[in-house]
Amino acid sequence: MTAVAATGPAGTPGSPPSDLVLEARDLMLRFGGVTSLDGVSLQQRRGEILAVIGPNGAGKTSLFNCFTGAYRPQQGSVTFWRTSRRPAEIVGRSPHAITHLGIARTFQNIRLFPALSALENVQIGTEVRQRYGPFGAILGLPGARRQERAGVSRAFELLDLVGLSHRAHDLASSLPHGEQRRLEIARALGTDPRLLLLDEPAAGTNPAEKRSLEALIRRIAGGGVSILLIEHDMRLVMSIATSVVVLNFGRVIAHGTPAEVQHDPAVVEAYLGVETGGGVEAGGPRTAHGSGVRTADGGVRSADTSGGTDREVR
Amino acid sequence: MITPARLRQLGVCLTLGVVAALVTGPSGDSAHPFRALRQSVIDPRIGVFLGLAVGLWVVLVAATELRPVLGRVTVTARARRPVRATFERRYGNVGLNVVLLAIAIVAPMLVSTAAQQSMVNDIGIYALLALGLNVVVGYAGLLDLGYIAFFAIGAYVAAYFSSSSAMPWHAPFILNPFFVLPIALVLAALAGVILGAPTLRLRGDYLAIVTLGFGEIIQLIANNSDEITNGPRGVFGVPHLSVDLPGIHYQWGIDPLPYYYLLLGIVVLVMIAFGRLERSRIGRAWAAIREDEIAAEATGVPTLRMKLLAFAIGASVSGFAGVLLATKQFFNPQSFSLQSSFLVVAVVIFGGMGSRLGAVTGAVVLQGLAFYLRDKVPPTDRYIYFGAVIIAMMIFRPQGLVPSRRRRREIELAGAGAGASDSLGAAPLGRTVT
């Protein structure tokens, strides 16, 4: 790049390469009198699988919405690096522009295009970076045709990745819940993101689906896409996250590796109330559910830490 | 069995009968505003209508009694069926299309000149307008009620550029109307962008009102600017289309047939073009916006730009049609009334939103009926029927006469509680009220 002086802490083109993919600084989000995010800062390194956890209403989805442009925080900034030398400010951009920068998301309550086929759903993702316009489409120009074919074949690759290629021509709304979750991930991947935001990807899926989801997330991360996920299923979080951020009442109360976070007294208190100790089942309905699953499928291959820490939470 | 529900049904049928008697009854005049009303109710003819109403009720009651015997397929079951057909059926209907085209080519030769005129002015032009509005309403899910304003812009642009005598205001040079076509196309699209850019951010129902206002303002300006547009006296004498190339000289004239074939060619080309558009990334982006705007935006679809594109494409077709109108015949601001806008909406709805063949079929059926009934129903009264058709379609067959597959699925799924199927947001009151 040219010799443009760095003008801010976030840096501009020309600043030294960063190993971060996302950095949020001091985010404040209020709705009327309700403070949803109260000075949240977090950093995610490239390639990391970062999990954001916290009790219901802690501000997790609000945080996601600030990262994707759905909400605009009153204060603070969010910087995203598509490549290590290209930081970009997120706050103030529209959701589609943020997707173009390289952040894709899924929704907590699945939002597919119900009357389109699975393939078309993914195609919409793969086609957002294409450049051909109405004239190319109408005249059937060679460039447009080539891009269209490329979009279709990329969509098939992604359907294959999430294990839905046999469903390509089925209506999105006709798929079972677990497949809809995976289809949503494929659609998000279609936009060629560097950072994928997953909002409770395991909600409402059965144990078998959870296992395949876990494998899928690892595979996506292995392909060079950083992953930020909100999840209530502690077992899943502990097994796949490389680091964890805990939110409570719109503030970050802990940040570290899964093991560190699990032992953090503030976290234990936030989740379990003051009565720390054995046999607490009141850790929010989903936590309890997640733990129940662990006992149900017994010795799933998972890191030793996750097994141990899981018991800690219980 | 006579239950209260059945009695209510009878009441509805009788009301329908009275309304039908009014609609088909004598016309009033403003000096005696209530005479017609009284006459249609007193006239013995009303007995016939009430009799028909009772008959309808009997049929309905019989149908409900027999329904368990006949059985029927539930809608949701059909909606959730897999769709493996999108690709294979792309070229599947070639046979049908060839037959339809053949009919369209032969038909005008078999009818009177008056009918030929109507096939050009009423069917051809409106089919073109409906194809354009279909992009806005059917593809992008936006309601544009000022659509006819772009038609007006096209017509006045044609008068401005191609004649020095049609309007007091004219270009310093005169162009062949064929060269005006692209100019009008671009100017109408530009007008669409200028109107759309600020308004498309709004919620969809506001958009409908703002475009309605735009249509009214354009008509008002055309009517009030005597020294520019000739005002209410209208524009007369825009030259007919002509081709003047080495070796080919042809002039379209009074005879409606050449215009008909020209329009037919344009309509077919536009249908092909929009079909390609619908199946392209742009068409899919529109479908995404219609079905879930927030998800579309999150998937990277620039929703505002895509809506604007639909708006501009629709407007350009309308402007194009305006030039054809201008070169064909006399027009004045009355040609661009609000009612004409509603008529185009009616054509699109009747034919089937999002369906190209539907738009053309809608124009053929509605305008064809209007022509057929021209001696029995005064032109202004036609709109009573068009209004009734719109409501009836919305109640009984919202997907239209020739539904597009995508649209029909969306409507069925919306009924089953999934998706929004337009960019105006979720269904009012959701599914709580049943």
Next chain:
Amino acid sequence: MGFADQFWQLTVDGLMVGSLYAVIALGYTLVYGVLQLINFAHSEVFMLGAFGGLFAARGLLPGGSTPSGMISVGLLAAGLAVGAASGAAAAFTLERVAYRPLRRRSAPRLAYLISAIGASLFAVNLAGKEFGRQNVPVPALFTNGTVFHLFGAQVSTQTVVVFGAAVVMLVLLDRLVATTRLGQGIRAVAQDADTAVLMGVNVERVIILTFVIGGLLAGAGGFLYAMTFNASYNMGFVPGVKAFTAAVLGGIGNVRGAMLGGILLGLVESYGGYVFQASYKDVIAFLVLVGILMVRPSGLLGARLGRAA
């Protein structure tokens, strides 16, 4: 005469027209409050109300005579009552025919707009057929002209009657929404229909009554409008759009906002019509509408029906 000389006269005229806009605007705002839907056919409810009132007034008035005194008041009352009843009947039918079947199917929003446009098209042109397509003369109910002067502006009996009746209706409606059980139901549905159902509110009933109330107001307003500006089959369109503008101006879904918006729009239009060319007077409302939607789509008072009143 300059603008300053005309100021008070324009104000009086603006207030009168504005109060009518407010009355009609309430219909838009109430329906929007409960259904989040613009009732496109409301302008036709207004028109049919005007003809209903006219029917009563003409029927009761012996041909050719000019009423005075108590007869005038009686005719006014009859016109208002029959007008309101016609408006209510029209609104009820509209809801049943054009909206209810779609709600049962949980049709998309676009379908309601289209169906309302169909209803509007049907009603206007049926009225055109029945009542003729020219202006229908309205018998003069009040013969004596100016009753008093206000800062040099002439205030006619007509103006007083129209403004007074409109204000009474506005106050009654405001009380209805604020204090009665029905008003409570309307506000509950406006705030959150799902919860309202759980709390035992009969949403269907609230919806139909909301349409009827809007129809009563629009019908009576139609008769008042016709007294001043004559009646015709297409009389609904322009005041309809203006009343809608008024509703948006005040904050659609907000009862007091609609009242404020109506009065303001009446005044703006009255001054604007004097300053600019009169034939473009109707454009002013559109410009106000577009301007408001651009700058502050939530309107002046913003709040929704649930929180207002």
